[in-house]
Amino acid sequence: MNTTDTRMRVLETDVATLRLANEENKVINIGIVEVLTDLRTEMSELRTEMSGFRTDMDKLRAGQDELRAEMRAGQDELRAEMRTGHAELREEISVVKRSVGNLELSMKRVEGDVAELKAGHIELRHLVAGLVK
Numbered sequence: 001m002n003t004t005d006t007r008m009r010v011l012e013t014d015v016a017t018l019r020l021a022n023e024e025n026k027v028i029n030i031g032i033v034e035v036l037t038d039l040r041t042e043m044s045e046l047r048t049e050m051s052g053f054r055t056d057m058d059k060l061r062a063g064q065d066e067l068r069a070e071m072r073a074g075q076d077e078l079r080a081e082m083r084t085g086h087a088e089l090r091e092e093i094s095v096v097k098r099s100v101g102n103l104e105l106s107m108k109r110v111e112g113d114v115a116e117l118k119a120g121h122i123e124l125r126h127l128v129a130g131l132v133k
Helices: 003-132
Strands: none
């Protein structure tokens, strides 16, 4: 065999090797494209889910803000009721104090009247005792 035949066989072997490598690369590239397509699909699904989560979070925040507003309104209403109740209680206490004061004055008058009655009773006893003698 001559050198040209040898070179031709080496070249043919190299070409066959390159063709085989090229086919392997095509298969690898197809696999890479499939993986990238799957990744894009996954990324799209993740973006959709994230968008849904954001929407849910916005709804939750809105609900939380609404609950806070309702709670503040309830607290304000409760405070107003407490102030009103407190004012009414003060008024009732004031009325009770006046009544107690009036009752104390009446009791002093009654005590004075009772003292006068006792004194009159004692005086009447003395008069009756003086008449009986």
